[in-house]
Amino acid sequence: MPRSPSLQVVASGLNQPHHLTVGPDGNLYVAEAGDGVVGAGCLTGAEAACANNSGTIDRITPQGSVTHVVTGLPSVGNPGGGSASAGAAGVQVLNGKIYGVIQNQNIDPTTGQQTYGPAGALLGDLVSAPLSGGTATSVASFGPYEAANNPDQGAGSGPGDPAIDSDPYNVVAYNGGLAVADAAANDVLFVNPAGQISTLAVLPLISEPTSGGPVMAQPVPTSLAVGPDGALYVGELGGVGGPGTGNDVGDANVYRIMPGQAPTVYASGLTMIGSIAFDQAGRLLVLEIDTAGILDPAAMGPGLPAPGAIIRINADGSRTTLASAGLEFPLGMTVARDGSVYASNFGVIPATGPFPGVSGQVVRVSDPAPAGQLGANLGGYRLAASDGGVFTFGAFGFYGSQGGSPLNMPVVSVASNPVGPGYWLVASDGGVFTFGTSGFYGSLGGSHLNAPIVGITPTPDGRGYFLVAADGGVFTYGDATFHGSMGGTHLNAPIVGISATPSGGGYDLLAADGGVFTFGDATYHGSMGGTHLNKPIVGGSTTPTGGGYDLVASDGGVFTFGDATYHGSTGGTHLNAAVVGIQITPDNGGYLLAAADGGIFTFGDATYAGSLGGQKLNRPIIGIG
Numbered sequence: 001m002p003r004s005p006s007l008q009v010v011a012s013g014l015n016q017p018h019h020l021t022v023g024p025d026g027n028l029y030v031a032e033a034g035d036g037v038v039g040a041g042c043l044t045g046a047e048a049a050c051a052n053n054s055g056t057i058d059r060i061t062p063q064g065s066v067t068h069v070v071t072g073l074p075s076v077g078n079p080g081g082g083s084a085s086a087g088a089a090g091v092q093v094l095n096g097k098i099y100g101v102i103q104n105q106n107i108d109p110t111t112g113q114q115t116y117g118p119a120g121a122l123l124g125d126l127v128s129a130p131l132s133g134g135t136a137t138s139v140a141s142f143g144p145y146e147a148a149n150n151p152d153q154g155a156g157s158g159p160g161d162p163a164i165d166s167d168p169y170n171v172v173a174y175n176g177g178l179a180v181a182d183a184a185a186n187d188v189l190f191v192n193p194a195g196q197i198s199t200l201a202v203l204p205l206i207s208e209p210t211s212g213g214p215v216m217a218q219p220v221p222t223s224l225a226v227g228p229d230g231a232l233y234v235g236e237l238g239g240v241g242g243p244g245t246g247n248d249v250g251d252a253n254v255y256r257i258m259p260g261q262a263p264t265v266y267a268s269g270l271t272m273i274g275s276i277a278f279d280q281a282g283r284l285l286v287l288e289i290d291t292a293g294i295l296d297p298a299a300m301g302p303g304l305p306a307p308g309a310i311i312r313i314n315a316d317g318s319r320t321t322l323a324s325a326g327l328e329f330p331l332g333m334t335v336a337r338d339g340s341v342y343a344s345n346f347g348v349i350p351a352t353g354p355f356p357g358v359s360g361q362v363v364r365v366s367d368p369a370p371a372g373q374l375g376a377n378l379g380g381y382r383l384a385a386s387d388g389g390v391f392t393f394g395a396f397g398f399y400g401s402q403g404g405s406p407l408n409m410p411v412v413s414v415a416s417n418p419v420g421p422g423y424w425l426v427a428s429d430g431g432v433f434t435f436g437t438s439g440f441y442g443s444l445g446g447s448h449l450n451a452p453i454v455g456i457t458p459t460p461d462g463r464g465y466f467l468v469a470a471d472g473g474v475f476t477y478g479d480a481t482f483h484g485s486m487g488g489t490h491l492n493a494p495i496v497g498i499s500a501t502p503s504g505g506g507y508d509l510l511a512a513d514g515g516v517f518t519f520g521d522a523t524y525h526g527s528m529g530g531t532h533l534n535k536p537i538v539g540g541s542t543t544p545t546g547g548g549y550d551l552v553a554s555d556g557g558v559f560t561f562g563d564a565t566y567h568g569s570t571g572g573t574h575l576n577a578a579v580v581g582i583q584i585t586p587d588n589g590g591y592l593l594a595a596a597d598g599g600i601f602t603f604g605d606a607t608y609a610g611s612l613g614g615q616k617l618n619r620p621i622i623g624i625g
Helices: 142-149
Strands: 006-014 017-022 028-032 051-060 066-076 088-094 097-102 125-130 137-141 168-174 177-182 187-191 197-202 206-208 215-217 221-226 232-236 252-257 264-270 273-278 284-288 309-313 319-323 332-335 341-345 360-366 380-385 390-394 411-416 422-427 432-436 453-458 464-469 474-478 495-500 506-511 516-520 537-542 548-553 558-562 579-584 590-595 600-604 621-624
Touching: 006 028, 006 051, 006 066, 006 341, 017 168, 017 341, 017 360, 028 097, 028 332, 028 360, 051 088, 051 097, 066 088, 066 097, 066 125, 088 177, 097 168, 125 168, 137 142, 142 177, 142 197, 168 221, 177 221, 187 221, 197 252, 232 273, 252 273, 264 284, 273 332, 284 332, 319 341, 380 411, 380 590, 411 621, 422 453, 464 495, 506 537, 506 548, 537 579, 548 579, 579 621, 590 621
Parallel strands: 017 088, 017 332, 088 168, 221 273, 411 453, 453 495, 495 537
Antiparallel strands: 006 360, 017 028, 028 051, 028 088, 051 066, 088 097, 097 125, 125 137, 168 177, 177 187, 187 197, 206 215, 221 232, 232 252, 252 264, 273 284, 284 309, 309 319, 332 341, 341 360, 380 390, 380 621, 411 422, 422 432, 453 464, 464 474, 495 506, 506 516, 537 548, 548 558, 579 590, 590 600
């Protein structure tokens, strides 16, 4: 039966929403360009009267509650109408801060400075604000860099396209800093933690057909994503070749960028790309703004233009359209931890019009076959063996393993990246192995330990991780924060696992006797400590809300606390091998148990996607993630 993806409106009444991202709290952060209002004297779009401070970055919960967390950002209105303002266009959450890039319509070709006066002070800048919200401050200014360096040397410039031009449009965390796509400069830039700018790549011109023959048009990079191979990927809007037949239908590309190398085409034959992303299976998603291209005749009239589309490029090169109908000028796309795809819709329409009853939206792509959609944690899981072998099922992708490689000590835990295609393995000596987009932030390999490492859990944004030892010692890396440990404290039974809270501001330590120890913002909801158990506890997990946790014993007995819900267990059932771990479904409606022989047991709404039960394994399975 064919799938029929549909759109669920999560939030409306937005002012031209552009790119969006998922924060460590599980909420969406959306860049809104502004209200489109122009002042008296705004005639060409270059005058100071065209700028105001209506741009914002909003926090939107999955339930649709909207909060302006960063306000007063500059916005340049379009004097020809109330839409298509330039303003806040890209957003990224990193290391406890909100980062945004602000577009610019006009710069001084000599200095690169914005020309709109005080109201435009942050136009063309990378800005930051605390995650809790507040006033944005400048981190880097791209106009002066463009004026001083002009990386594309003005290629493709002409009337209306000056040789010195800058319009930063998207930002993504990359290689210890931030990568920025400058749509007007036709380059991809890197900003290091000190705010210094350098050039990562310049995109080549596009051959566009016109009635007078092909011309070379500017690529206009609009979107960025880090792939499972660690490379940077960039999507282009495409240019317009000129009057007549010039358009970008089927001419836009997604490029792969590696430091020091020229961009290479990863995917072609696309149209008017607004955003790109990768799912846990490593498949590229492309958001097309208008499937009829930049010169869509319908966009010139009073009605709606042709719809956009979200296209998945599958492993075999085939393409699946996840959504199209109802996507009207979508500009941004992101993927949540539960596998949901969110997009900004009506991205050039402010809350005040110009079309009555229509405003900017954030929509969720709803798919009745979730295991096949762009999904982070729907219908998939990973198993890891003590020799570092990794086995993937459902929507989860394989990005490598330590199987067959010599290890100083056995692997004891696996954790999937909560926001991207990747995972970590940790060995009992604290050595950490990274795969896909999961970054290496340090390890204990080669360090003296009082007790072996037994678990790893990532921070919610995937930019760090916690390690825990059998004596309850906790070690933090990346943006993980230390909130205390049981190291040096007498324990009745060893610690067997750690689970971070949804905010990343705390963690639960789980002991073999069922004892639970909470730190930071983790809340204690009870334990099995002091209770007779048929078999020892081997693992557990905090619920997606942070309001509870479950524990699992080696016989598959499951114990739930707080808002964790009991859906059954294998306690009292004959097992071919001991249970070694548990994974809660994103909606807290079920869980999976994994056994040492690779057997999988599902309860509640957990989806079975395969197992290793009955297969010969080189080493036993030690965890699920």
